[in-house]
Amino acid sequence: MIPFNRATITDLEKKYVLEALSSSHLSGDGSFTFRVYEKCKELLGLEKMLLTTSGTTALEMAAILLDLTPEDEVIVPSFTFSSTANAFLLRGARPVFCDIRPDTMNMDETLLEDLITDKTKAIYTVDYAGVPCEMDVIESVAKKHSIPIVEDSAQAFGSFYKGRAAGTLGTFGCYSFHETKNYSMGEGGAIVLNDESYEDRAEIIREKGTNRRQVLKGMTDKYTWHDVGSSFLPSDVLAAMLYAQLERFEEIKTRRVAIWNGYHEQLKDMEQKGLLRRAVIPENCEHNGHMYNILLPDAEARDRLVAGLKEKEIYAYICYVPLHSAPMGAKLGYRPETCPVTEDYGQRVLRLPLYADMTDADVTCVCEEIGRILG
Ligand SMILES: Cc1ncc(COP(=O)(O)O)c(C=O)c1O
The missing domain is CATH 3.90.1150.10 (Aspartate Aminotransferase, domain 1)
Structure with a gap:
């Protein structure tokens, strides 16, 4: 029997998961989460990344950070997983589907400009099969119209476009660490914040709309409700599994x-x-x-x-x-x-x-x- 996918699990994943289970910190943002961030910086130069519960929720966080509303349009390829479109449909924004290139099956960048209207508030690109999109063209169109790009790099962790890591090319990059991806934590993902002006708000949105992260950093002694948000942090036990995968x-x-x-x-x-x-x-x-x-x-x-x-x-x-x-x-x-x-x-x-x-x-x-x- 040859399945289409099977996760690769060694003694290293088991060792780190047991270590995480033996610690007193099972919820999100424990030591393995921070070790994952350090590793991602070392491997791909990711300066600011936040682990999420899935690639789907990373894409949803991007839509919240961009304040997308029912008045807005978002350009997205149709050749993708439902999560890419659902992320902003949940905010009420309308998908405007872009056709794909016949070779890579990524968004056809030559069609992009014609799809832009004064309602376009974001472009969600998808790196199909882990192959990055033609980002120079997409970036220049996006820049000309001041439209942020969200890279759905769910499948592209570890891929590069002209030497730049997939996920670092848009305002936000979103990865999936689902069981079916190259590097897995069972269910999980990450959002890469390539524009530092979004960092503080991203931490709040990820922590149920509270500034709990500032308490953990010692910046304040109590935390409270500041914004919309949800429970986007994965358990440190899952981060331990991912850390082992990243060491490999x-x-x-x-x-x-x-x-x-x-x-x-x-x-x-x-x-x-x-x-x-x-x-x-x-x-x-x-x-x-x-x-x-x-x-x-x-x-x-x-x-x-x-x-x-x-x-x-x-x-x-x-x-x-x-x-x-x-x-x-x-x-x-x-x-x-x-x-x-x-x-x-x-x-x-x-x-x-x-x-x-x-x-x-x-x-x-x-x-x-x-x-x-x-x-
Ligand atoms: C292009 C794309 N985006 C988003 C996702 C969703 O990722 P997750 O399963 O981690 O929520 C997937 C999952 O297969 C995907 O292929």
């Missing part, structure tokens, strides 16, 4: 990229025969080996492949079902033709199994089965 940062990334390269090499002939298209990484991006996706010629070929692999207990995954034509997108008034590339790709993209503990023999087995089913 290079090991996990190297292995995932090697598996990615294994797929890329072994699927080459099938691409040349026109049976599929392989994943595309632009020259200016360093990816983290999060996902290997293929593009099939049509929906029938994809469905046949998913079913054929399943018969052999190999689990490939459809990722994503476009948001604009999903039931919620339709309720918001969108039609399939709003984003034609997304609509087409939504029926033809397939994500292959990829996890750090996958063996080279597993990769070969998946590729051989793909060849047999499509050939």
